[in-house]
Amino acid sequence: MKLLIYSLISFLIFNSSLIMAFIAGKVIFKKENINLSSNYSIFLSVLLIFYFLSILAFNLFSFNTKYFGYGILILPFLFMPFIIGRISKYERINFYANMQIITLIWSFLAGVLIILGIS
Amino acid sequence: MNFEFKNENNQRAVLLLHGMTGSPFEMKQYGKNLHKAGFDVYCSCLPGHGKDIKNIKKTKWQDWFNFAEEEYKTLKKNYSEVYLGGICMGAVLALAIAEKHKDVSGIIAISTTLFLDGWTIPWYSFLFPMGLHTILRFYYSFPEQDPYGIKNEIVRRKISALLKENTVALNYIPMTCVYELLEMSKQVRKSIKNINHPILIMHSNRDDLTSLKSADFVYKNVSSTVKDYIILKNSYHLIVMDNDKDLAVQKSVEFLNSISSFNNSELKQLMS
Numbered sequence: 341m342k343l344l345i346y347s348l349i350s351f352l353i354f355n356s357s358l359i360m361a362f363i364a365g366k367v368i369f370k371k372e373n374i375n376l377s378s379n380y381s382i383f384l385s386v387l388l389i390f391y392f393l394s395i396l397a398f399n400l401f402s403f404n405t406k407y408f409g410y411g412i413l414i415l416p417f418l419f420m421p422f423i424i425g426r427i428s429k430y431e432r433i434n435f436y437a438n439m440q441i442i443t444l445i446w447s448f449l450a451g452v453l454i455i456l457g458i459s
Numbered sequence: 460m461n462f463e464f465k466n467e468n469n470q471r472a473v474l475l476l477h478g479m480t481g482s483p484f485e486m487k488q489y490g491k492n493l494h495k496a497g498f499d500v501y502c503s504c505l506p507g508h509g510k511d512i513k514n515i516k517k518t519k520w521q522d523w524f525n526f527a528e529e530e531y532k533t534l535k536k537n538y539s540e541v542y543l544g545g546i547c548m549g550a551v552l553a554l555a556i557a558e559k560h561k562d563v564s565g566i567i568a569i570s571t572t573l574f575l576d577g578w579t580i581p582w583y584s585f586l587f588p589m590g591l592h593t594i595l596r597f598y599y600s601f602p603e604q605d606p607y608g609i610k611n612e613i614v615r616r617k618i619s620a621l622l623k624e625n626t627v628a629l630n631y632i633p634m635t636c637v638y639e640l641l642e643m644s645k646q647v648r649k650s651i652k653n654i655n656h657p658i659l660i661m662h663s664n665r666d667d668l669t670s671l672k673s674a675d676f677v678y679k680n681v682s683s684t685v686k687d688y689i690i691l692k693n694s695y696h697l698i699v700m701d702n703d704k705d706l707a708v709q710k711s712v713e714f715l716n717s718i719s720s721f722n723n724s725e726l727k728q729l730m731s
Contacts, residue, residue: 365598374600377600378599378601378602381590381595381598382583384595385586385590388593388595389589421593425593425594425596428594428597429517430513430516430517431517436594437594440593
């Protein structure tokens with residue numbers, strides 16, 4: 341149970357960090373400094389990896405428990421960045437960046453609801 | 460930037476295709492030498508390539524393919540033999556066109572880039588899937604850096620200076636470009652068995668961008684009965700500008716003449 345809670349907390353931490361980082365990214369990427377943009381996107385990639393790992397960890401630790409349904413609930417968020425990445429176009433990059441932020445906010449809210457449900 | 464080297468009444472043409480984020484500049488000397496050997500040579504800048512990094516981010520691999528295919532069709536109307544020659548992404552493009560057009564007379568695939576696994580690929584390449592398949596690919600570009608695909612230090616210094624001026628190629632490789640190249644490579648790998656054209660594969664065993672794995676894959680999987688695979692040892696990725704450039708020309712000319720139905724004396728008669 342402890343591991344389940346820890347994985348959910350880490351999910352919320354990485355999720356909120358990603359929301360803030362993507363919002364800050366909208367300013368950073370606008371500057372069109374290639375080095376800065378590249379380094380910042382590496383930072384975002386690392387955050388995304390931890391975000392994915394936390395979703396997987398929550399699913400793993402909720403397996404065979406009564407909270408397994410919650411794991412299924414947040415599992416789609418694992419694929420959302422890839423789906424958005426697949427359909428996105430450079431010409432409408434702001435729109436897709438906003439879509440990414442919105443899905444992260446949804447997943448954060450889902451995480452909050454789950455923590456309330458468990459407690 | 461585009462170039463054409465033509466002779467009167469020639470029946471043999473080579474369409475050259477440059478590499479990812481490169482330009483016809485990198486193929487010019489190679490093209491000149493093929494022209495000296497009796498071939499008409501054409502090379503145009505692929506869509507999105509040039510000076511502005513924004514253009515390339517908007518370009519899909521289908522744009523490169525459609526453009527190169529149109530160039531090929533135009534040449535095919537005027538020549539009885541049209542060969543495709545490409546370096547890096549250009550080689551993948553040449554394979555893609557050959558998969559669709561059975562009338563391609565032959566292919567020269569130099570430093571074919573089906574996999575990005577060369578020794579200069581950055582240490583953080585394990586993050587590439589995250590960058591490639593999410594919207595981060597529109598923001599991430601990695602800088603062209605030493606050795607710029609060139610082993611010869613004198614040429615490398617010149618290329619480095621030209622890249623800083625941003626005149627002959629982009630000095631950054633946008634992740635979108637890598638994404639499109641890998642998407643095109645995926646398509647080519649799927650239907651590589653359809654290639655039964657004569658093919659010459661040249662690849663350096665010290666290629667900094669793509670290892671011999673790509674060239675091995677092409678050699679093992681094409682259905683061509685006439686196929687030749689040359690591993691070069693004194694160059695990096697940009698073979699046509701590096702230490703092995705003369706050897707590359709020599710082998711290319713030998714290959715093209717060996718598969719051409721015109722011999723040199725016939726051609727001289729035609730052209731005179």
